[in-house]
């Protein structure tokens with residue numbers, strides 16, 4: 474009877490510690506993933522400050538021309554600006570004077586769109602125009618700006634009607650999926666031009682799912698590696714000071730009997746042999 478009791482206690486001890494370990498690891502993973510998710514927002518918002526101060530590192534302009542079903546030639550002007558972790562696509566229906574970047578250009582740029590379904594400029598422009606529905610489409614510049622590092626993970630749609638400034642000296646601006654600052658017209662009065670929307674502060678919150686998942690996993694992994702290393706170093710330092718590595722209980726450098734505080738190196742209660750007696754009355 475005593476052996477059965479010992480076997481049950483042994484099993485309870487093992488399963489208890491095993492499940493506690495799994496629980497601890499699960500909790501740690503969830504915490505790291507949540508942290509990674511929040512970091513996406515902070516990183517994107519931090520990156521959105523770069524275009525506010527510096528011109529794009531890479532810019533490309535293009536005109537897209539196609540024939541509509543009733544054989545009318547239609548066209549669209551596109552402009553792409555790249556910064557470090559910021560990618561802006563601008564769309565407008567009419568030809569405008571080219572944007573010439575400010576003297577302080579950023580030389581390093583990085584944009585990465587892993588597994589993102591990439592639509593044609595025409596489809597993307599149509600989506601933004603129909604969502605923001607400008608009263609004056611030919612004077613409006615639509616823009617989709619993506620932010621994130623290492624992958625672009627958040628975006629917002631914006632539109633500026635720069636035909637004429639409002640009485641308060643600002644241009645009419647619309648945005649979806651982000652917070653934004655004001656667009657001041659004083660520097661651009663009287664000469665409609667295309668300039669990067671991202672030159673102003675846009676704080677995006679709409680997810681680009683593939684980038685969001687990849688960044689979150691990368692941030693979580695990095696965080697877990699750092700916290701693992703930190704724990705290992707801390708535990709080693711505790712042992713060097715003669716304390717329990719897990720709970721810092723004072724052992725005065727004598728680790729032979731294990732830790733009475735947290736059970737470290739305490740031998741579990743073992744049965745006298747490994748095969749428990751059959752429970753037959």
Ligand SMILES: [Zn+2]
Pocket residue numbers: 717718719720721722732733734735736737
């Ligand atoms: Zn301990």
